[in-house]
Amino acid sequence: MTGELRVEHLSVEYVKRPRLGHKEERRHIAVNDVSFALPSGGTLGIVGESGCGKTTLGHAVLQMTPVSRGRILWDGTDLTELRGAALRPFRRQMQLVFQDPFEAMNPRMTVDRIVSEPLHLAFGMARSARRYKAAELLQQVGLDETVLSRYPRQLSGGQRQRVALARALATEPRLLVLDEPTSGLDASLQARTLNLLRDLQADKGFSTLFISHDLSAVSYVAHRTLVLFGGHMMEQGPTATLIRGPAHPYTAALLAAVPVPAQGRATTSAQNAIPRAGQFASTGCIYCPWCNQAQSRCHLDAPIATALGGEHLVACHYPLPGKP
């Protein structure tokens, strides 16, 4: 069991029922033809604006939302072909940590029950063994046994996030999907959570899908990064390459929106004013209505992802010259 994830041409489409008096059903393509590979023990960052499909992509990988097209290969097994009981052993190997841990916990359960529930469900562990194991899991995320008897509302934001992490680790997953794990935390708690994630990953060797809009957090944890816009993959590659020399104009715009204090305060202004992605272009490149490099060809045919040397992929007709 190595724990390698390959996603090939994945699309997720939501179909809305036809409105009264209308015949055709309306479709919303949340994720469109996205492919990536995540080697065992690696971390892939998925970045983009809110509504770009990054959460949907994470849920699709975990088989929490129906996949329209494409394959999700986990150690060579196509998860999209499995249903129900056949899928269950795989679910154990993949866990999700939500953005808001408070919303994701039953307020009437103590931390002990929250963390030991998956132990019962996945391994059928006895009650006494569960409590012992729960304390051990909490210790791994830097909490002591005193929190076992507390309720979620009695914990601070950082503690809650750790409990959520401990619960996800209970089934000894090979893949962790983290959906905006630090966006609700302040600077010092974020640093602690990111360091903890790094340590746990080095210790246990699971792979991570790190979903975030915070490029600086992604740059800290992710080996590779995938940039999504309107459900389409814009660019992916090693994080360092992407940040030092973005090839897609959208990645460059995203980077420009990150506040960079060291360079004074005039750096961030008009050039990063990206309009909301409400209406996408029907033909051509999905980003071209907002792109400042767009040429006539961009409005006509959609670019396909091409390799720019090594593992750096970009979906753009006129990629920016990367810096050496």
Next chain:
Amino acid sequence: MNTRRIALAVCGLTVGHARKARARALVDDLSFEVAEGEMLAFVGESGSGKSLTAAAIFGLLPFGLRRLAGSVHLRDTELTALSERALRVRRGRDMGLVFQNPLTALNPSRSVQAQIAETYQVHKGGTRGAAWARARSLLAEVGLASAANGPETYPHQLSGGMRQRVMIAIALACDPILLIADEPTTALDVVVQAQILDLLTRLRQERGLAVLFITHDLALAAARADRVLVLYAGRAVEEGDAARFFRAPCHPYSRALRDAIPAIHGLGGRLTEIPGLPPGPGALPPGCRFAPRCPSAQDDCHQTEPTMRRTAPRCACLHPSLETP
């Protein structure tokens, strides 16, 4: 900058429990000024008293808490001397407030145009038509053309960034002197965050609006504000020019906060954590409040509480790092 008028002057503000006189003050002897057109950023961990200061300025402290000492001047008016009734007139007219979560602050059953017009009409009077015209022009000003020219729009039809723009339009309805933005972009993604801050910058330049920007994101504060004030456990620990502050913070707490942020262009190196937690109410350490978590604390730090230096760089530390950038 010195020629600009002072919009808000807070002096010796102390907030604590109304009944328990001995319990520690939650905001302790805080003084600062914001000039017209200036943006002052309040930075600190959760629970450092940032939002409580804003509430005290507005006279909206939660039940059980009271302003124990200090004065708040808005231009020439002493706000703390006003009656509740007189203060209510000022709120919304002379000072606007933008919250972190616009969806809970907006009325879901009324159109955004009506909500802006209501604020205007309550304070400035006039006809309904005039108030609606004002609402539409404000919506255009904050960059919501569809709501400015189109049909009535309800909060659920808008995205998070657009809702925050509506909140800003409501706050601006009566040409306030001061705008307090309490974590306005925490729930938004980087791109929308940049847009909202561009909007605030433009409003400062065009209207001479003074902005008090409350955030826990030190990088954002340093990139966008004119000055930064760092709060720790209810006390100001450092104050200064934003650009200088980020290059060479002189208080160990400011330095720790800065080093906790992953730098986007500095790949690699482990993030520095601040050990422990801020002291809880009633559990203040003797001496410097930050000493138990401070990496460079010395013996005297645990005994003497430092005071704010009078000369720049202003910080409250017995052993500040005073290197020049």
